[in-house]
Amino acid sequence: MLELLTEKFSKSISRLKGARKLTEKQVNDVLRDIRMALLEADVDYDVVKAFLKRVRERVLTEDIKNNLSPVDSIILTVYEELTNILGGEKSDIKKGTVLFVGLQGTGKTTTIGKLAHFLKNQGFKVAVSSSDVRRPAAMLQLKKLAEKVGVPYYGFDEVSSKDIAINAKHKAQSEGIDYLLLDTAGRLHIDEDLMQELKQIKEAVRPSEILYVADSMQGQEALRVAKVFHESVTLTGVILTKMDGDARGGLALSVKEAIGVPIKFVGVGEKIEDLEVFYPDRVAQRILGLGDLQSLLEKAQQVIPEDEAQVLATRIMMGEFDLEDMLKQIRFIKQMGPLEKLLGMIPGIGAQLKNVKIDEKKFKKTEAIILSMTKEERKNPRIINMSRKVRIAKGSGTSVGDVNKVLKEYEEMRRIIKSMKGMKGLPTLPKFPFRF
Ligand code: GDP
Ligand code: MG
Numbered sequence: 001m002l003e004l005l006t007e008k009f010s011k012s013i014s015r016l017k018g019a020r021k022l023t024e025k026q027v028n029d030v031l032r033d034i035r036m037a038l039l040e041a042d043v044d045y046d047v048v049k050a051f052l053k054r055v056r057e058r059v060l061t062e063d064i065k066n067n068l069s070p071v072d073s074i075i076l077t078v079y080e081e082l083t084n085i086l087g088g089e090k091s092d093i094k095k096g097t098v099l100f101v102g103l104q105g106t107g108k109t110t111t112i113g114k115l116a117h118f119l120k121n122q123g124f125k126v127a128v129s130s131s132d133v134r135r136p137a138a139m140l141q142l143k144k145l146a147e148k149v150g151v152p153y154y155g156f157d158e159v160s161s162k163d164i165a166i167n168a169k170h171k172a173q174s175e176g177i178d179y180l181l182l183d184t185a186g187r188l189h190i191d192e193d194l195m196q197e198l199k200q201i202k203e204a205v206r207p208s209e210i211l212y213v214a215d216s217m218q219g220q221e222a223l224r225v226a227k228v229f230h231e232s233v234t235l236t237g238v239i240l241t242k243m244d245g246d247a248r249g250g251l252a253l254s255v256k257e258a259i260g261v262p263i264k265f266v267g268v269g270e271k272i273e274d275l276e277v278f279y280p281d282r283v284a285q286r287i288l289g290l291g292d293l294q295s296l297l298e299k300a301q302q303v304i305p306e307d308e309a310q311v312l313a314t315r316i317m318m319g320e321f322d323l324e325d326m327l328k329q330i331r332f333i334k335q336m337g338p339l340e341k342l343l344g345m346i347p348g349i350g351a352q353l354k355n356v357k358i359d360e361k362k363f364k365k366t367e368a369i370i371l372s373m374t375k376e377e378r379k380n381p382r383i384i385n386m387s388r389k390v391r392i393a394k395g396s397g398t399s400v401g402d403v404n405k406v407l408k409e410y411e412e413m414r415r416i417i418k419s420m421k422g423m424k425g426l427p428t429l430p431k432f433p434f435r436f
Helices: 003-014 024-040 045-061 070-085 108-121 136-149 161-174 192-205 216-233 250-259 280-288 290-301 306-318 323-336 339-344 350-355 360-371 375-379 386-396 400-421
Strands: 096-101 126-130 179-183 209-215 237-241 263-267 275-277
Touching: 003 024, 003 070, 003 280, 024 045, 024 070, 045 070, 045 250, 070 250, 070 280, 096 108, 096 161, 096 192, 096 216, 108 126, 108 136, 108 179, 108 237, 108 263, 108 275, 126 136, 126 161, 161 179, 161 192, 192 216, 209 216, 216 237, 216 250, 237 250, 250 263, 323 360, 323 375, 323 400, 360 386, 360 400, 386 400
Parallel strands: 096 179, 096 209, 126 179, 209 237, 237 263
Antiparallel strands: 263 275
């Protein structure tokens, strides 16, 4: 369903391939193409606007990312923002009573069968029940699905949907069920009765999740309906069905941004196995053309041990940069490239770094000098007086002049970092895979 979007994206981006520098016009052209592609894919208008605004801002203000070309850098920005509007992280389903809501025919009952199968395969104890008292056929449909999957179906003779829900919950609790999947009645259109019924069930069973089942073929209409459900019962997640059809994918790209609720699964067929976990990053990759992006991501990840890098970055942002940090930097740089580039990855600092040039050939010397210092000296370079300098120079096989140079470079870097600290609002660190 995302083929068309993928095609448009790659076509637009391929026009930039090979360009070493991008003009503002080129950037604008690409963003215009992306805008068209998203709108054609039926993505919500406000979502498109917000998305492009963020991409534009980042492209114009952030420095070129580690060892990437300007074009690749844009692609990665688009990728990150796409992942964001798709929901960021994949989200799980909380154990307890899971309520399925949505209009009739969207795929609620089928999806319950699929999810029961999915969760059972993961080793959970699952049971299903239906509060769709108006349509006995709908209950029978679920009962049959339950038999097929091999999970218990809880049926009761009560007339009210609320009582069914309560009984089913008690039974699930007494049988040690991890997930009770509860089907609810649908309607062809939103109506007040239905909303009241759902509210009552919600009150009565306090569900762990309320999942809205949306037919992706219905596009923006489904989004409008989702908003109404969300206002009534507060949804915790969305499942998009019929993604195997020729839906343009706009709904997938709109849901999180428009109603703030993540997509948890997608239905990709009528069979019991046709359910996929929704991974925002993978979908974004698919949209941008997986092959290209994988190698790009790998390139961008060939940096440094992530944890240490993150600690260092945080310290720099806090303005606590000492010679120990400088030493770490030097070691990182050996693995990854010039210091300017490393610091350039902190948005906003790149431009200020023009005057700081650290000769890479001097790394060894600098490293030796810092290593000849005591821990105390590295933490607090101010205490390094003349006699200490002489000792350090001796220990590292350098001169006092060399020691002075290192201290001067350090001071210069610290000054810049301090000036950054004074900036309004610390710049946010680039997200993985770019944080260092
Ligand atoms: P409900 O009224 O919301 O419970 O909808 P149903 O579960 O009865 O599904 C309505 C129709 O949609 C059925 O024919 C299903 O087989 C079909 N359906 C549900 N999910 C999918 C899906 O992911 N892909 C396709 N192709 N059909 C689906
Ligand atoms: Mg149904």
